[in-house]
Amino acid sequence: MITLAALGVVFGDIGTSPLYALKECFSPDHGIAFSPGAVLGIISMLFWAITIVVTIKYVMFVLRADNNGEGGVLALMALSLRSAVSGSPRAKLLMMLGVFGACMFYGDVVITPAISVLSAVEGLEIAAPSTTHVVIPLTLVIVVILFLIQRHGTSVVGRFFGPVMFLWFLSLALLGIYNIVKAPEVLVAINPYYAVHFMAEHSLQAFIVLGSVVLVLTGAEALYADMGHFGIKPIRYAWIFTVMPSLLINYFGQGANLIANPEAIKNPFYLMIPDPLVLPMVLLATCATVIASQAVISGAFSLTSQAILLGFVPRMRILHTSEDEQGQIYIPLINWMLLVVVVAVVLAFKKSDNLAAAYGVAVTTTMVITTMLLGVVMRHIWKWRTSAVVLTIACLLIVDVAFFAANLLKLTEGGWFPLVIGGAAFFLLMTWYSGRMLLRMRIKDDGIPIEPFIEGLLAHPPHRVGGTAVFMTGNIATVPVALLHNLKHNRILHERVFFLKISIWDVPYVADSERLTMKELGGDVYLLRAAFGFKEAPEVQKVMTLTEQQFGHHFDLMDTSFFLARDTVVPSKLLGMSLWRERLFAWMYQNGAKPSDFFHIPANRVVELGTKVEI
Template sequence: MSISNPEYSQSNILRPIEIKGNNHSKGSLPALTLAAIGVVFGDIGTSPLYALKECFSPEHGIPFSSESVFGVISMVFWAFLVVVSLKYVLFVMRANNHGEGGILALMALALRTAPANSRRALTIMMLGVFGACMFYGDAVITPAISVLSAVEGLEIVSPQFTKYVIPITLTILVALFLIQKKGTALVGFLFGPIMVAWFLVLGIMGAYNIIDNPTILLAANPIFAINFLLEHSLQAFIVLGAVFLVLTGAEALYADMGHFGIRPIQYAWFLLTMPCLLLNYFGQGAMLLSNPEAISNPFFLMVPEAYTLTLVILATMATVIASQAVISGAYSMTSQAILLGFVPRMKISYTSEKEVGQIYMPTINWMLLALVIAVVLAFKQSSNLAAAYGIAVTTTMVITTLLAAVVMKVVWKWNSVLVAIVIGAFLLVDIAFFAANALKIAEGGWFPLLLGALCFLLLITWYKGRMLLRQKAIDGGIPLEAFIKSLLVSEPIRVNGTAVFLTAHVDYVPVAMLHNLKHNQVLHKRVIFLKMSIWDVPYVEDKDRIQLKEMGGGVYLVRAMYGFKETPDINQIMELLGTQYDIKCEPMETSFFLARDTVVPSAIPGMALWREKLFAWMYQNAAKPSDFFSIPTNRVVELGAKVEI
């Protein structure tokens, strides 16, 4: 099935042949691997700045000892192996939607397994949407905690810098969001080399400290983790929430696979990223065994004081890259949600002529900036943000595991026992991390939950409102084929040119058409009813883009198919009509007729009245269809009506 998008939903025109995946990644394997290091691993690569420091926070009540150091490092080691390497890199990344990953792509893939409008389809949709909403919490917290933790390294250089940490952090973050409209193409090629340098420095720092105390390598034995959990019970369970911080960014491996492919990400992880990260964590553990006082900021105290400032600068660059990746991810997620029918249309700017995925969304950008500034000012220290960070990411991970279970059972047709064993093991780990982070809801974990809940309310309200509008149009609609037949029997005055009527329902006459006949009492010599359909695949090839049905008398019914990672473009459609069907429409002789409805909340059964008012406000503030579909503004005719829901 395709996504049940009320604005771009299916009808009785046949779906094109199965569309083969296209991850849109171009280049050699080494080049893609280098690029993946720069984009995919920024979030997880900056976790050493704060993760281990948080594990030994005095608030957890863990007595500092060599046994606790071995226990925590052992948990970190096995968390990497089980959650990132086994779950994501080897299992979940196989559950891709024609090469695309991420929570919405996985939701679209899982939805194919459920009958339309069934309870299972609704459950899958709700899970996917809530997981996407929690990603916005991640997109707000990642820039705040990563940049803040890097700048806090200045306190190691000199305590006098403490009062400048927040101003410097805010300056960096504001500058980062201000340059978003310029795009990342100019600096994107630097991301890979800088992050390679960052990971190599992490590895060297770790190895340098491990040489002084190589016994820390024994922590790879899971017995240390098990004994630590058994001996300290509740305190160890609380620490588990901090241990999870080493995994933040694991979801990015899956979400960004469409840009680079599976193999580059796997190679980058196993050959560089994971070894260097583990070396650094083991190195921090080795240093703590020799110098327990270093727990105040173990990362920056790993190097001699003369190198601290240089490390702060490199760490700041790495955190800016990590923040850039998650900001771009928020744009991409929102763009997908718009096409899947969960978010109102918004202005989208393309910042690169070569890379389709490089987009800029002003509304999302300024909302994120406001929230990030508020978070930095409210939490003030990276350690205070740790609880908020964990709950955002663990929630998404649990949902990813549940949706992957559906794909394994129904799409891959795995044996039920095997699915239960694999998913059960992953869920056990995910839920343990989630429960440990849930203990910190009062300390800051409430923030991403509140933000996610508000986003979820907005997305579901928009989706439900669009469904109500669609049903209203169907209930009062006039069948298109019968109407055209009767209209051609007794034609009104025909005028030169082409009229394109955008419609959400190929079976019914567009409201704009009825208004045009009523008020202007003319019919163009060529009439095209155009329906935009969004399929549950990321991309559609141009040869499968257009379907046309001739209705006689110069009247055509056209459906244009797009993937959920593409943006419909009216100019492209008109060009394809000319090349594929020899229907050439002169731009200056073509008018586009759009319906611009005004939604009026009412007591008619549908949604609660306050939600209807919320939907009406969202509907009136959504971007105009002419802007979203790139329709020339001087060729647009808008005809509106009031609609009660």
């Protein structure tokens, strides 16, 4: 059952590639004269691209690089950072690589719904040529509905994803077999000679075609990103025994149909289908593309949540859509931003052919970054010999860089689009991260050491009142500004005081036994530190419950007040970022979600005290 579920979530993107990949490989813009030899050469390239990149690189190697069971480029970044000293140039480089790889995923998220739904609906032009004018309106309707239902979560429709995708892959395989019978000689393309001969014969044109061949690999990163949801074995089994055979058989079937019927070049996928089955396959393809889109949108929510907890994105309102599955979340701001951009992309590009160039750049950039970070993990985490790492990574990079370089030729045809999306996201993420570091440094420099301060305070205590005060702090070494303001204005100290710092570790989950550490400063004043993983929701209520269980301190919420400092960031000419970036950071900081909402603190128990901080 887990393997069936993985079919529905993990392989939707790569599973819908047959709709447009081979069609784009034979694009007239490439200047490749159509011939049976060209068909064999391109099919051979597709076969070996899937074998080398997906099966060998991702399934054999990348899936082994798990961070406590979790995958994805940010998890790989966190894993590689363990090999570097915090704050060192090496650590900064690894961090920037990982963050840029994550940012390029947003380009993928924008393009996937647009290209996949468009390519599926374009099948109507084959089934009923008079319906050409409804392709874009129908695509927009499907896209809008897809984003509107996100707030309800995937728990209800998710159970249908696996069976629908299994039916999709079965249909791909059966259609492939049906067409291979027409020209069984296409099977000789398994021999890499045909790919090598094609590239040698056509040279520059073959290099350009590489930029389209990479479309069969879209979604390969999802195998790794979704590892935490299903585990390595179900993903490997689903790929080896269902997805890979179905895809390859279908691509060979499309090739066989082209050899037998060269006119099918207009739309190799839909023109390989018997006429009575075209309309049912349009419906099934539309369902498959919606599932593929749903998977990447959910991935965007998960990636954003991880980035927030790792300190690269401002706090946002996050809603949990399932009581059983912690990973099922919904982020309204991201959802509506994606909807606006996807609709704009559909209206701007109009055809799936026009989006193919943009898709390739997003995919290949992330592939290159994954390979580079994998090399760090192989050498420093797995302790492989340097020679073995260099040989393995060099072989993988040759393939990745070739695909990346081929797609750079399409920058003017749409390849610029994901780079703009990724570059803008990277700039915003790094501005937020750098601003947070500056803010933390300023607060620390201006802070008062907490232990001598509390010792002096208790020697001559102010009036103590009943109840518990919890002061949220980002630095347990200095006195929280909220406490200083409370003492200055109210001149009281609660009978029990906790300084609570919530930290996010570079692991997906933290065991409850390791989550809390507490130190008593005397006079019922305590330093409490709570750690969460980057896949967990940092809830104060959970901290309170664990504190009672582990340390015996009971919390009555009606008798507990939570004090937070609401910082106002003031850009200045002090050393740090440029003034305009500081203003951007200040705007992002002021518009982020409130800490009380993010940490799920009851609103009627929160006391916010304002302060200004120059950066």
